[in-house]
Amino acid sequence: MTRITIIPGTANDGTDLTAVYAENAAANVAFALIFPGKALPRFVHWGRPLTHPETLVHLYDALKPQRVSGALDNTAWPSILPTQSESWIGAQRIDIRRDGRELFCNFAVTAISPAAGDNEGASIISVDAQDADQQIALQWTCELTDSGLIRQSATITNLGDGTLDVNGVELGYPMPQQAVEILTTTGHHLRERSPQRQPLTVGRFEKLSMAGRPDFDASLLLTAGAPGFGFEHGDVYSVHVGWSGNSVLSAERLPYTQGVIGGGEKLFGGEITLEHGGQYTTPWVYGAFGTGLNEVAHRFHGFLRAQHPNLANKPRPVILNTWEAVYFQHDYDTLVRLADKAVDSGVERFVVDDGWFGARRDDTAGLGDWQVSQDVWPDGAKSLKALADYVHSKGMEFGLWFEPEMVNPNSNMFRNHPDWVLRPAPGRLPMQGRSQQVVDLTNPDAYDYVFCAMDHLVGELGIDYIKWDHNKLVTEAVSPRSGKPAVHEQTLAVYRIYRDLKLAHPGLEIESCSSGGGRIDLGILRYADRVWASDCVDPVERADIQRYTSLLVPPEMIGEHVGASPAHSTHRATSQDLRMDMAFFGHMGIEWNLLKEPQEDLDKLAAWVRAYKEHRAMFETGTAVHADTTDPAVRLDGMVSADRSYAVYRFTQLTTSQTYPAAPVDLPGLDPEAVYQVKPLPASLNLDDEGIGNGQSALGWWTADGVTLPAVALETYGLRPPSLHPAQAVLFEAVRV
Numbered sequence: 001m002t003r004i005t006i007i008p009g010t011a012n013d014g015t016d017l018t019a020v021y022a023e024n025a026a027a028n029v030a031f032a033l034i035f036p037g038k039a040l041p042r043f044v045h046w047g048r049p050l051t052h053p054e055t056l057v058h059l060y061d062a063l064k065p066q067r068v069s070g071a072l073d074n075t076a077w078p079s080i081l082p083t084q085s086e087s088w089i090g091a092q093r094i095d096i097r098r099d100g101r102e103l104f105c106n107f108a109v110t111a112i113s114p115a116a117g118d119n120e121g122a123s124i125i126s127v128d129a130q131d132a133d134q135q136i137a138l139q140w141t142c143e144l145t146d147s148g149l150i151r152q153s154a155t156i157t158n159l160g161d162g163t164l165d166v167n168g169v170e171l172g173y174p175m176p177q178q179a180v181e182i183l184t185t186t187g188h189h190l191r192e193r194s195p196q197r198q199p200l201t202v203g204r205f206e207k208l209s210m211a212g213r214p215d216f217d218a219s220l221l222l223t224a225g226a227p228g229f230g231f232e233h234g235d236v237y238s239v240h241v242g243w244s245g246n247s248v249l250s251a252e253r254l255p256y257t258q259g260v261i262g263g264g265e266k267l268f269g270g271e272i273t274l275e276h277g278g279q280y281t282t283p284w285v286y287g288a289f290g291t292g293l294n295e296v297a298h299r300f301h302g303f304l305r306a307q308h309p310n311l312a313n314k315p316r317p318v319i320l321n322t323w324e325a326v327y328f329q330h331d332y333d334t335l336v337r338l339a340d341k342a343v344d345s346g347v348e349r350f351v352v353d354d355g356w357f358g359a360r361r362d363d364t365a366g367l368g369d370w371q372v373s374q375d376v377w378p379d380g381a382k383s384l385k386a387l388a389d390y391v392h393s394k395g396m397e398f399g400l401w402f403e404p405e406m407v408n409p410n411s412n413m414f415r416n417h418p419d420w421v422l423r424p425a426p427g428r429l430p431m432q433g434r435s436q437q438v439v440d441l442t443n444p445d446a447y448d449y450v451f452c453a454m455d456h457l458v459g460e461l462g463i464d465y466i467k468w469d470h471n472k473l474v475t476e477a478v479s480p481r482s483g484k485p486a487v488h489e490q491t492l493a494v495y496r497i498y499r500d501l502k503l504a505h506p507g508l509e510i511e512s513c514s515s516g517g518g519r520i521d522l523g524i525l526r527y528a529d530r531v532w533a534s535d536c537v538d539p540v541e542r543a544d545i546q547r548y549t550s551l552l553v554p555p556e557m558i559g560e561h562v563g564a565s566p567a568h569s570t571h572r573a574t575s576q577d578l579r580m581d582m583a584f585f586g587h588m589g590i591e592w593n594l595l596k597e598p599q600e601d602l603d604k605l606a607a608w609v610r611a612y613k614e615h616r617a618m619f620e621t622g623t624a625v626h627a628d629t630t631d632p633a634v635r636l637d638g639m640v641s642a643d644r645s646y647a648v649y650r651f652t653q654l655t656t657s658q659t660y661p662a663a664p665v666d667l668p669g670l671d672p673e674a675v676y677q678v679k680p681l682p683a684s685l686n687l688d689d690e691g692i693g694n695g696q697s698a699l700g701w702w703t704a705d706g707v708t709l710p711a712v713a714l715e716t717y718g719l720r721p722p723s724l725h726p727a728q729a730v731l732f733e734a735v736r737v
Contacts, residue, residue, distance in 0.1 A: 001024070001026070001123075001146075002022055002023065002024045002122065002123035002144045002146075003022070003023050003024075003025070004020065004021070004022050004023075004114060004122045004123075004125065005020070005021040005022075005023075005053055005054075006018065006019070006020055006112075006114070006115065007019040007020075007021065007053065007054055007056055007057055008057070009057030009058075009060075010057075011036065011057075011060050011061055011064075012061050015036050015037050015060070016036075016037055017034060017035065017036060017037075017057045017060050018034070018035040018112065019032060019033065019034050019035075019044075019053075019056040019057045019059075020032065020033045020034075020035070020041070020112070020125055021045075021050070021053040021056055022123075022125065022142075022144045023049045023050075023053070023144075024123075024144050024145075024146070024148055025049060026146075027146065027147060027148030027299070027302075028048060028049065028148065029047070029048065029049070029144070029148040029289055029299075030045065030046075030047070030048065030049040030050060030053075030144075031043060031045055031046045031047075031144065031150055032044050032045035032046075032050070032053070032056050032059070033080075033125070033142075034056070034057065034059060034060050035109060035112065036060060036064075038108040038109050038110075039079065039086070039108070039109065040079035040080055040081060040086075040107055040109060040127070040129060040140075041079060041080055041109075041127065042063075042077060042078070042079050042080070042174075043080070043173060043174045044056065044059040044060070044063055045059070046150070046173060046174060046237070046287070046289055047235070047289055063077070064077060065077055065256065065257065068256055071087070071256065072087045074086065074087050075087060075256055075257065076088045076089065076090075076254060076256065076257040077257060077258075078090075078172070078174070078257060078258070078260055080127075080140055080142075080152070080171065080172075081093060081094055081107070081138070081140070081154065081169070081171065082260075083104065083105050083106065083107075084104055085104060085105065085106035086106075089254070090204065090252050090254050090260075091170075091204050091250070091252060092168070093168075093169070093170040093171075093172070094168070094169050094170070095166070095167035095168040095169075096134075096136065096156065096164060096165070096166055096167070097164070097165045097167065098134070098160065098162045098163065098164050098165070099162045099163055100165070103131075103134050103136070105131045105134055105136060105138075106131055106133070106134075107129035107130065107131050107136075107138050108129060108130060108131070108132070109127055109128070109129045110128045110129060110130055111126075111127070111128040112125070112126070112127055112128075113125070113126040113127075113128075123143055123144050123145070123146075124141060124142070124143045125141070125142045125143075126139065126140070126141050126142075127139070127140040127141075127142075130159070134160070135158070135159040135160030135161075136156065136157070136158065136159060136160070136164070137156070137157040137159055138154060138155070138156060138157075139154065139155040139157070140152065140153075140154050141153050141154070141155075145299075145302075145303055145306075146302065146303075146306060147298070147299045147300070147301075147302030147303045147306065148288070148289075148299045148302075149286050149287065149288050149299050149300065149303050150173070150286070150287040150288075150289075151242070151284045151285065151286045151287070152171050152284070152285055152287075153171070153281060153282045153283065153284050153285065154169055154171060154281070154282045155279055155280065155281040155282075156169065156274070156279065156280045156281075157274075157277070157278070157279045158274040158275065158276055158277065158278050158279075159276075159277075160276065161276055163273055163274070163275060164273070164274040164275075164278070165269070165270065165272065165273055165274075166267065166272040166273075166274065166280045167267055167269060167271075167272075168264065168265070168266065168267055169264055169265075169280075169282045170248065170250065170262060170263060170264040171262050171263070171264055171282065171285040172239075172250075172260040172261060172262025172263075172285075173237065173239060173260065173261055173262055173287045174258050174259070174260060175200075175224050175237055175251070175253070175258060175259035175260065175261055176235075176237075176258075177258065177259075178225075178226045179200070179224040179225050179226065179235075179236075179237060179259065180199060180200050180201075180224075180226070180227065181197060181198070181199055181200065181224070181225060181226065181227045181228070181229065182197070182198060182199075182200045182205060182222060182223065182224050182251050183195060183196070183197050183221075183222075183223040183224075183225075183229075183293075184196055184207055184219035184221075184222050184223075184249070185218075185219045185220065185221075185548050186217050186219070187216045187217055187517075188216050188217065189216055189515055189516065189518075189535065190516070190534060190535055190536040190541070190569050190570070191216075191534075191536065191541060191545070192216045192516065192517040192518075192533065192534050192545050192549070193220065193517065193533075193544065193545055193548035193549055194544060194548075195544070195548055199227075200224060200251050200253060200259065201253070202253050202254065202255050203252070203253065204250060204251070204252040205250065205251045205252070206248050206249065206250040206251075207219045207222065207248065207249045207250075208246075208247075208248050208266065209246055209247045209248070209266070210246050210266060211246075211473040211474055211475065211518075212245060212246065212438070212473065212474020212475070212477055212487050212490065212491075213244060213245070213470060213473075213474065213514055213518050213519040214244065214247065214518065214519055214520060214521050215473070215514075215518050215519075216515075216516070216517060216518050218518075218520075218521075219249055220240060220520060220521070220548070220549070220551060220552040220553075221238040221239065221240050221288075221296070221551055221552060222238065222239050222240075222249040222250070222251060222261060222263070223236050223237065223238040223239075223293065223296070224236070224237050224238075224251055224259070224261055225237065229292070229293075230292060230293065230628035231292050231293045231294045231625070231626040231627065231628050231668070232292045232294060232627065232628050232666075232668050233291065233292050233628065234291065234292060235289070235290075235291055236289070236290055236291075236292065236293060236296060237261060237287065237288075237289055238287070238288045238289075238290075238293075238296045238551075239261050239262055239263060239285060239286065239287050239288075240263075240285075240286040240288075240300075240521070240522060240552060241263040241264060241265070241283055241284075241285055241286075241521070242283050242284040242285070242286060242521055242522030242523045242526075243265050243283035243284075243491070243521060243523045244491050244494065244495075244519055244521050244523040244524045245265060245487045245488060245490070245491035246265065246266040246267070246268075246487050247263060247264065247265055247266055247283070248263050248264060248266050249261075249262075249263040250262060250263055262285055262287075263285055264282055264283065264285060265282060265283050265488065267485075267488065268477075268485035268487065269485070270484050270485060271484060271485040271486070271487065271488050272488060273484070283523060284522065286300075286522065288300060293551060293626070294623075294624070294625050294626060294668060294669070296551065297550060297551045297552070297624060298623055298624075300522075300551070300552050300553075300554075301553075301554035301623075301624065303522075304522070304525060304553065304554055304557065305554060305621075307525075307526060308529060308557070310509075310529070311529070311554075311556055311557065311620055312620050312621055315613070315616055315617060315620070316556050316587045316588070316616055316620060317348035317349040317396075317397060318346055318347050318348045318349065318588050318589065318590070318609055318612065318613070319347065319348075319349045319350075319351055319399070319559070319561070319587070319588075319589035319590065320338070320339075320342040320345075320347040320349070320350050320351065320589065320590045320592075320594075321351045321353055321399075321467070321561065321589060321590070321591050322335065322338065322350075322351065322352050322353045323353035323354065323401075323591065324537070324563060324564065324568050324591045324592065324593070325338060325591070325592060325593035325594070325595075326338070326355075326593065327354075327355070328354065328355035328360065328361055328362055328363075329355075330352070330355045330356055330376045330377075331376065332377070332383060332386065332387055334595070335352065335387055336387065336390055337595055338593070338594060338595055339387075339390060339391055339394060339396070340394070341594035341595060341602065342396065342590070342594065343394045343395070343396065344602065344606065345590065345594065345602060345605050345606045345609055346606050346609035346610060346613065347396060347590065347609070348395070348396055348397065349396055349397040349398075349399055349464070349465055350391045350396045350397070350398060350399065351398075351399030351400070351401070351465060351467055352384075352387070352398075352399065352400050352401065353401040353467065354401050354403070354469070355376070356372060356373060356376060356377070356384060356400065356401070357369055357370055357371060357372060357373050358370075358371060358373055358411060358412070359373070359375070359410070359411070360373065361375070363434055363435060364408060364410060364435040365408050365410040365411060365435075366408060366410070366411055367403060367406055367407055367408040367411055367435075367436060368406070368407030368408060368411045368412075368413030368414060368439065369411050369412050369413055370402070370404075370450070370453035370454065370457065371453075372384045372457075381457070381460055381461065384461060385460065385461050385462075388461045388462050388463070389462075392462065397464035397465055398461065398462060398463060398464055398465070399463065399464060399465030399466065399467060400457070400461065400463050400465075400466060400467070401466075401467045401469060402454060402466055402467070402468055402469070403468075403469040403470065403471060404439070404450045404454060404468065404494075404497060405438060405439055405441065405450075405470055405490075405494065406436045406437070406438060406439060406470070406471060406472055407420070407421065407436065407437055407438075407439050408435050408436060408437075409429075409432075409435070409437060410435070413449075414437070417445075417446065417449075419440075419443075419480050419481075420439055420440055420443055420445070420446040420449075421437045421438065421439060421440060421480075422437070422438045422439075422440045422474070422476070422477045422478060422479060422480075422486060422490070423437075423476070423478060423480060424476040424478050425478075426480070430475045430476040430477070431475065431476075432472075433471070433472040433473055434471045434472060436471060436472040437472070438472060438474050438477065438490075440479050440480065440481065440486065440490070441490055441493035441494065441497070442479050442481065442482065442486050442489040442490055442493055443479065443480075443481045447493055447496075447497075450497065451497050451500065451501070454466070454497070454501060455500075455501060455504055455505075458501065458504075458505050458508060459505070463505075463508070464507070464508065464509065465508070465509045465510070465511070466501070466508065466509075466510045466511065467511045467513055467532075468498075468510055468511060468512060468513060468528075469513045469514065469515070470513070470514040470515070470518065470519055471514070471515045474487060474490070477490065491523070494524075495523070495524075495526070495527060498510055498524075498527035498528065499527055502527065509529040509530065510527065510528050510529060510530075511528060511529065511530040511531065511532060511559065512524045512525070512528035512530070512531045512532070513531070513532035514532075515535060516532055516533065516534040516535035516536065517531065517532065517533045517534045517535075517545070517549065520533075520549065520552065520553060521552075522552070525553070525557070529557065530557050530558075530559055530587055531549070531553055531557060531558060531559065532559045533545050533546055533549045533558050533559060533560070533586075535569060536567070536569040536570065537561050537562075537563035537567060537568075537569070537579075537591050538563070538567035538569055538570040538572050538574070539563075539567075539574055539578045539579045539581070539582035539583075539727070539729075540570075540572060540574065540578075540654055540727050541569075541570060542560070542582050543582065543635050543652055543654055544635075546558060546560060546582070546585075546586060547626055547635065547637060550624050550626075554620075554624065555585045555586040555587075555619060555624050555639065556586065556587055556616070556619055556620040557587060558586040558587060559586065559587050559589055560582065560583040560584075560585070560586030560587060560588060560589065561583055561588075561589040561590055561591040561592075562576075562579045562580050562583045562588075562589070562590050562591070562592060562605065562608075563579060563590075563591045563592055564591075564592050564593065565579065572727075574727050575727070575728065576601060576604060576605070577683075577684075577728070577729070578652075578727055578728055578729050580604075580605070580608040581650055581652070581684075581729040581730070581731055582650075582652075582729065583612075584608075584611075584612055584615075584648075584650065584731065585619055585624070585637065585638075585639050585648075585650070586619075588609070588612045588616075590605070607683065608683060611681065611682075611683055615639075615648060618639065618641045618646060618648075619639050621641070621642050622639045622640050622641045622642055622647075623639070623640045623641075623642070623669055624637075624638075624639055625637070625638045625639070625640055625647075625668040625669040626638075626668070627665055627666055627667070627668050628666075629663075629665060630663070631657050631658070631659055631662075631663055633653065633654055633655045633656060633657040633658075633726075634651065634652060634653055634654065634657060634662070634665070634721075635650075635651075635652040635654065636649060636650070636651055636652075636665040636666075636667075636721075637649070637650050637652075638650065638667070638668070638669065640668075640669035640670065644669070644670060644671040644674070644736070645671075645735070645736040646733065646734070646735055646736065647667070647669060647670060647676075647733065647734040648681065648731060648732070648733050648734075649667060649731070649732055649733070649734070650729055650730070650731050651665060651721040651722075651724075651729060651730050651732070652728075652729040653723075653724035653725065653726060653727070653728050653729070654726065654727065655726050656726055660723065661720070661723040662720060662721050662722065662723045662724070663720070664717060664718035664719055664720045664721075665718045665719070665720075665721055666714065666715050666716065666717070666718035667711075667714040667715060667718065667719070667734060668715060670711035670714060670715060670734060671711055671736065672711050672712055672715070673711070674710075674711050674736045674737075675708060675709065675710050675711070675736070675737050676708070676709065676710075676711055676714060676734040676735060676736055676737065677705075677706055677707070677708045677734070677735045677737050678701065678706050678707055678708075678709065678714065678719060678732060678733070678734045678735075679701070679703070679704065679705060679706025679707075679732060679733060679735075680702055680703075680704075680706070680730065680731070680732045680733075681731040681732060681733055683731065684730040684731045684732065685702075685703075685704060699720065699722050699723075701719065702722055706732075707719065708737060714734070
């Protein structure tokens, strides 16, 4: 539980001070704010709990910068929303205009909640402020969550008579002076979330997402820390914008003040226009402190798990998705035979992908016509209902693919309602992508059509699960109805469909897919139960895609599928063992035409699915960990049970190493006071490799009995994994004895 303490005081220069200290002892994190007079607060602490918070008011005198030559009378010391009125001359963090004129705000605090003596069990701090001259009100909200995240948002209110345009509000957190290296991710379709590091020098670094979604190049987190920080070591400070539209993440350092990391929604001119009394509220901007990235990830995982209790209450069903099995070639008999193979392999949810509706025989036509195709299903919805009933009769859930936000120009929907499409001008459409345009869901008629079509089909077919796709970049996004840029309202409309479908159909689950991993953020994850990390299921590529996705998303919410070899996306051939190993920790699924596989491979797949089911309850409540390795060719990832009595680790050899045989790897996350027996999982025991086979190994501990060691030794010195050829992996377990 969070404890908030209010501490009054006086600075040496006579300024009245109020310090606010928020601590979550269970999460081992705290932060502190100082309010100097009526000015907006400054963060003066973000890290571990303090032993003497009553002394916090003295941090004002300790940290306030002195006046320097050639500058203003007060040197910049950024508040929660720095402006030029407090000497901030960095990037503009609040952009507001009245009737087209730039406003320079100077906010004065009018109220702080909770007040002294009114903070029992409080976790939220709220600050009301006004710029009386400019007739603008600001309400800033900051919450310390149960998992130890800080999140903040701001609401702008127009108190004046003229129109107020809000063009951007960027919220931030302080960085200590030693945080001079930043980590983000970059990527593209089929290779999302590739890590990149660089020094943070004086100036500004930013990662923009301007495609109406976070997109493949999005950095789920922007992290700052001392040079060389990793998954297990180094104090790190991470931020995330919980928004599925356009956004920015930034890190900035000026020559004479502390650095700031943060972000916010990116708005186009005229997108947010407030009349008298109108309000705009920013998305939540999240901050996570930890020693190493593993602790940061644990905070986000705890937050998401608390929002989705069904993830633990209902074991994650093993999925078969039909896309790479049949693509657009749907027919009842083939899909029934595939469903039979799926049941035999242990599948619990059967998902029919793109191609079931309208004239959708390829990706150039039919999108937006959400009626079951009689070309494929002769009796329309009745025929598809027969497949859904067959799937249900086999004890599986039935899922269906939709792309509700998009339309093909070659569709009845577009021909009948060309005004239902976002476009920059009446006579011009945005550049197409995948033969698609974007439906204007801010238009009530278009919204009702899409929602009612989905709502009807979910009820009529008994759909348990929706795979929700989003394949076109949202560009030149102007609503013909309002004449205004519409990314903000479009994003809110998407959230509303998710919410209303789930309210209308209790138990319905929805996956966020956007050409793979193009829309993953805490905004969509308020409603989505799963994300599709990438359209690439090549296990070598997936090693890092899944690893860096899991910095934000708990593994049980990440779709991790066993695909074919060679992989459809890369044509790389890999072993079935590696493909199954790489799908083991997440929400396991199959993206594979089982009708074409020999029985031996199907039997092996079924055995692995059984092993996954034996472990998934622990995976859904445990802690995801990643080890820091000096060898860039290997990865060590794991899941540790909540009580740290049991763990499963995966050692992956991606490419050849300079080290031969393999160097020892440490096992993070164990109870330092305990002793563990470490041994191969049965499926990995009999490696078909030189010197390893039939339970006999030149590697001393790679036996059914393994080796028993203290956790301290396993974390400090580690143990030596098998030497593997490239693109191989093994699984082993650690059991507290």
